[in-house]
Amino acid sequence: MKIRKLFTAAALITGTLLSAQSAFAGDKIRIATEGAYAPFNMVDASGNLIGFDVDIANALCAQMKADCEIVAQDWDGIIPGLRAKKYDAIIASMSITEERLRVVDFSDKYYSNLLAFVTADGSNIETTKEGLKGKTVGAQRATIAGQYLEDNLGDVVNVKLYDTQDNAYLDLKSGRLDALLSDKLPAYDWLETDEGKGFAFTGEAIDIKDQIGIAVRKGDDLKGKFSEAIKAIVADGTYEKINAKYFPFSIY
Amino acid sequence: MGWEWEVIFKYFPRLLEGAWLTLELVVISGLIGIALSIPLALLRTSPNAWVRALPYAYIYFFRGTPLLVQIFLVYYGASQFEVIRESVLWPVLKEPYWCAIIAFSLNTAAYSAELFRGAIQAIPNGEIEAAESLGMSNALLTRRIILPRMFGIALPGYGNEVILMLKGSALASTITLLDITGMARTVIARTYTPLEMFLAAGVVYLLMSGIIIALFRFMESRFNRYQSYNPDRDA
Numbered sequence: 001m002k003i004r005k006l007f008t009a010a011a012l013i014t015g016t017l018l019s020a021q022s023a024f025a026g027d028k029i030r031i032a033t034e035g036a037y038a039p040f041n042m043v044d045a046s047g048n049l050i051g052f053d054v055d056i057a058n059a060l061c062a063q064m065k066a067d068c069e070i071v072a073q074d075w076d077g078i079i080p081g082l083r084a085k086k087y088d089a090i091i092a093s094m095s096i097t098e099e100r101l102r103v104v105d106f107s108d109k110y111y112s113n114l115l116a117f118v119t120a121d122g123s124n125i126e127t128t129k130e131g132l133k134g135k136t137v138g139a140q141r142a143t144i145a146g147q148y149l150e151d152n153l154g155d156v157v158n159v160k161l162y163d164t165q166d167n168a169y170l171d172l173k174s175g176r177l178d179a180l181l182s183d184k185l186p187a188y189d190w191l192e193t194d195e196g197k198g199f200a201f202t203g204e205a206i207d208i209k210d211q212i213g214i215a216v217r218k219g220d221d222l223k224g225k226f227s228e229a230i231k232a233i234v235a236d237g238t239y240e241k242i243n244a245k246y247f248p249f250s251i252y
Numbered sequence: 253m254g255w256e257w258e259v260i261f262k263y264f265p266r267l268l269e270g271a272w273l274t275l276e277l278v279v280i281s282g283l284i285g286i287a288l289s290i291p292l293a294l295l296r297t298s299p300n301a302w303v304r305a306l307p308y309a310y311i312y313f314f315r316g317t318p319l320l321v322q323i324f325l326v327y328y329g330a331s332q333f334e335v336i337r338e339s340v341l342w343p344v345l346k347e348p349y350w351c352a353i354i355a356f357s358l359n360t361a362a363y364s365a366e367l368f369r370g371a372i373q374a375i376p377n378g379e380i381e382a383a384e385s386l387g388m389s390n391a392l393l394t395r396r397i398i399l400p401r402m403f404g405i406a407l408p409g410y411g412n413e414v415i416l417m418l419k420g421s422a423l424a425s426t427i428t429l430l431d432i433t434g435m436a437r438t439v440i441a442r443t444y445t446p447l448e449m450f451l452a453a454g455v456v457y458l459l460m461s462g463i464i465i466a467l468f469r470f471m472e473s474r475f476n477r478y479q480s481y482n483p484d485r486d487a
Contacts, residue, residue, distance in 0.1 A: 141441050146441065147441075171328075175346070
């Protein structure tokens with residue numbers, strides 16, 4: 001009896017250890033998002049995570065019939081957290097890049113993104129290399145926009161990198177920034193709000209072939225499952241409904 | 253995921269650039285902090301309760317709120333107001349560099365003022381009485397006796413405060429400054445090697461603390477030379 005109890009306990013412990021290793025035991029998938037990137041992921045007045053990413057995550061989980069838990073995680077540490085198995089997937093508007101592919105796998109895209117400059121009305125800044133010479137341009141740290149700034153304009157503009165997009169907006173409004181380089185869609189959302197009054201997109205949007213996918217650990221077969229599920233919700237119209245909630249044009 | 257030494261070597265020069273900014277922030281705000289804290293400490297030891305109240309409130313606020321909050325208030329908070337953006341102060345407050353200096357100076361002034369207050373109260377009464385009996389005026393007494401003795405007594409504690417300030421300066425990275433931490437985070441955003449870069453950043457901080465500790469050891473031995481005076485040996 002005693003020995004059997006011991007065995008049961010041992011089995012239970014091994015069980016929990018194993019399930020901590022694999023994301024699938026119990027079908028509970030933990031998904032991280034940032035919560036500071038409106039309208040894709042943000043926190044509402046009562047502290048719940050909401051937004052396009054969260055809706056997509058829920059639709060995908062429903063499609064996969066999986067039990068999901070969505071957690072908030074700072075952007076800077078979001079990939080290290082995935083690798084440390086604090087969660088199993090990142091649905092946080094993350095661009096698929098070569099550098100990220102070295103350390104994580106991505107599902108197929110669930111939307112596409114462009115970069116765009118935002119400036120104050122009447123600032124008359126040309127968004128060319130010459131036009132931006134000597135200007136202060138901001139972007140969020142550890143984003144495609146931030147990288148694009150450093151790589152393509154780092155030698156002529158004064159680059160300022162922010163922890164969150166919200167902080168970058170604050171500095172754009174206060175006049176510390178002459179321009180902000182941002183993903184186009186969240187900026188579109190911000191420009192629609194009262195906060196964004198007096199600001200507008202300037203110049204051509206930059207197509208950097210930026211596709212947004214779901215990041216999972218290398219070799220995790222969640223990658224295939226998410227890709228399948230994305231295909232399914234695009235096909236059955238669920239995706240379109242979620243899209244229409246946020247943008248009057250298709251972002252797939 | 254392997255350990256990538258070459259990332260550390262490749263980006264170490266950028267960390268050193270960051271170290272220079274960290275050093276500037278600590279030294280400049282440290283000096284401003286001392287300048288502010290001495291009058292605060294003297295007021296704090298005043299026999300008049302009303303005179304004591306003002307520095308007390310100041311110290312209470314700056315010791316009672318997180319440094320991060322203070323930095324955000326100066327940098328993002330102040331810039332919300334049109335009045336400030338239109339004012340002559342804006343060219344200064346516009347720069348994250350000066351915002352960090354302002355926040356760090358005000359913060360360290362509060363802590364140092366308490367240290368100095370304690371030191372003033374620890375000066376043996378006999379020394380003050382001796383000076384008074386020589387007919388020293390209050391100003392002369394403060395200049396010749398209280399301040400020098402205060403520095404000597406407060407020095408070990410103040411060295412501690414400078415090290416805390418060095419580490420607190422990492423918060424400058426939250427307002428876009430590229431100090432050691434800011435540099436490390438910017439590099440990590442590109443290379444995804446947080447362990448390697450933060451370890452390297454930690455080593456830089458450790459070296460800087462080591463230098464500060466040695467510096468204060470040296471100053472202590474100069475300022476408090478009487479403590480190592482041994483009449484039998486030195487006779």
